[in-house]
Amino acid sequence: GESVGLHLPTLSVQEGDNSIINCAYSNSASDYFIWYKQESGKGPQFIIDIRSNMDKRQGQRVTVLLNKTVKHLSLQIAATQPGDSAVYFCAETNQGGKLIFGQGTELSVKP
């Protein structure tokens, strides 16, 4: 039958505000987690990663938090800019090249 498009969660923020994007992962055996950003017409672009032996990792303007107890991952973007507008995916794996992706969150930044 005809497939229905995924209704992506949407987050709308004002330029300069902080953004928090959440993700629930599925496999308690996953030991490596990645956040990707996908802009229209492009492939997913690596933002930041974290291994299961850590609970927090910081990059430039981004922070990833991992809560293994509740299988939850979050991405924090500081001072969000219009160029941050995109779809953000979390991904998990314990098998190297085989990633399991979340459904994605669409971030919209209002100038």
Place this chain on the structure above:
Amino acid sequence: KAGVTQTPRYLIKTRGQQVTLSCSPISGHRSVSWYQQTPGQGLQFLFEYFSETQRNKGNFPGRFSGRQFSNSRSEMNVSTLELGDSALYLCASTKDGATGALHFGNGTRLTVT
């Protein structure tokens, strides 16, 4: 350093035909993975190749196949195309597939009519 390159960028095929998509990984990367992205199912893993061997496979029918060459370049083939195969097909590479994030190309947009 050049990124992951996928060709062609766009393809239009008819039901029943077959198609071959090509991927050149980042230089030095030996693991290549393929993903299908659709609005209905999101991003789904197809298969992974390392040193010319398929190391992992997703839950797709046998009509989907792939291979990897000695220079790490990879191709995927879809036979007997169905309307539901319309999707963005993404290729990603890593050095060894065991560590580090996958680096994605911009995909091949396949439309089946």
